[in-house]
Amino acid sequence: MRSDSINITQINKETTLKQPGDAYAVCWIKNEVEGIEIDRVLYKNVSNSIFFLDPQYQWKIFKKDAPSSSGYVLYLSNEVLNNPILSKLHINKIRLFNSGEIPLFKLSPGIEKRTQAILEMIDELLGTHLNHKDDAILSLLNTFFVYCDGQCNIKSVVSNNNSKTNVVYKFKKLVDKHIDKQHEVADYAELLNLSPKYLNECVKEVLGVSSKSIIKEQLLMRSRHALKFSDKTIKEISFELGFSSPDYFSYFFKTHTGMTPSALRKS
Incomplete structure (x- = not known):
């Protein structure tokens, strides 16, 4: 797995912008944000949500004035998403990223800490040179996606106010x-x-x-x-x-x- 196949960054800055490139973005917005702007449309009330964003979208996250991190942005290449471990999941790039909509998941309150722990472990592993690091990261990504697609969470789309x-x-x-x-x-x-x-x-x-x-x-x-x-x-x-x-x-x-x-x- 190439070193640039996966990248992760915390939402610490006042404005977090999409990084250049063709990677898919998985934005876990925990709390303390004013909203996320996608293609110049601002969406509010997005705490404890996960967004799956195709490279075609321009986006930025506006953070409130708070000292702690407000979540993570995970960038994944096609190489990672096409890995057999992930491609077999119900939640995959064909269904989510190319649907013509902007998928989001409202996480069940009890899942938040587990989601954070998984992303923190991925962040930690990316900065190491441990043996079998890639296998560990893919396993964590698999667990992350399984949690996202669980019955505990509500699938929706950004425009859905149903x-x-x-x-x-x-x-x-x-x-x-x-x-x-x-x-x-x-x-x-x-x-x-x-x-x-x-x-x-x-x-x-x-x-x-x-x-x-x-x-x-x-x-x-x-x-x-x-x-x-x-x-x-x-x-x-x-x-x-x-x-x-x-x-x-x-x-x-x-x-x-x-x-x-x-x-x-x-x-």
Whole structure:
């Protein structure tokens, strides 16, 4: 892999401009930005979003007056995007970069820290001469794209102000906030002042899955993370995630993963 195939830069300056060349840009805008201008059109309210920009677009990001970084811009060449590891993904340059639209993903609130960690590792690796560095970077890019294309995130386009998309994003934020107490679609529909039927309709149209599946996926993600990366007992995890008993938690987990919580912990 050529040294100029991948480049990454933090959004630190007041104005971050597109770099010259024919690389595709992946802009992860975390927060503290005024907006992104694409072909002289300014888009606001873009915090916690990822933009995929074809080289044909001229763009710049306007940052607010804040000392911390507001995200990253990742530049990827055709060589990288055509790599077999990435080209097999559902999220690829044919579907995203050449669609005639400007694709963006509104990230689920719980994914932000993982996204940042992946980009920070890529940034760190690019500055080293470690053996197998290219393989490690491609593996991280693969993980990054898998997260982007997950059900936890909302696919959209820059020009899309659809009210159903807004409903789904609010639903996702509520699930992230209340998943340890509320597991039913009706609970979230009530918080949104909607009927469960309409909430399901919005989620199905925007994400292609049911509202219940979003709740289930969030529970499974939290469960896996707690089982793998904490010393809490299965009983403690089950009650912290709002399950009525450890037995029901184990039943739920095995039904949807094919293995018990204790088996996952040992794997």
